[in-house]
Amino acid sequence: MKKVTKFDLVDAVYEDTSYDKKVVQTVIDSFLEQVKNSLKNSSTIELRGFGTFELRLRKGKETARNPKTGDKVSVAPHYVAAFRSGQELKKSLWELPVDNNQ
Secondary structure, three states: OOOOOHHHHHHHHHHHHOOOHHHHHHHHHHHHHHHHHHHHOOOOEEEOOOEEEEEEEEOOEEEEEOOOOOOEEEEOOEEEEEEEEOHHHHHHHHOOOOOOOO
16 A cells, blocks of 8 residues: 655646645645634535534543553543544445455
8 A cells, every 4th residue: 555645736736737746735734724613613625526524522530541651641531633534435446456465
């Protein structure tokens, strides 16, 4: 599996559209900032055919372990960002060939 970075996305959009690279970078940064701000304001972001970004509440734990140090810590309830894929994305991924050597 290859990791795709924001830089890779900017390059791909630049190649597809031939807009100035700085404009593409600004648009992608602005889009991601709007997603972050919407989630901070408890909004759900629905991108039809692609998926939905939403907040999910994680329960707190009285006792948990810090995996790095092994110390016991308590974890307060907190929100996390979650993504649910849309139908079109699900269908396109369903048709990917499976590599059994992974």
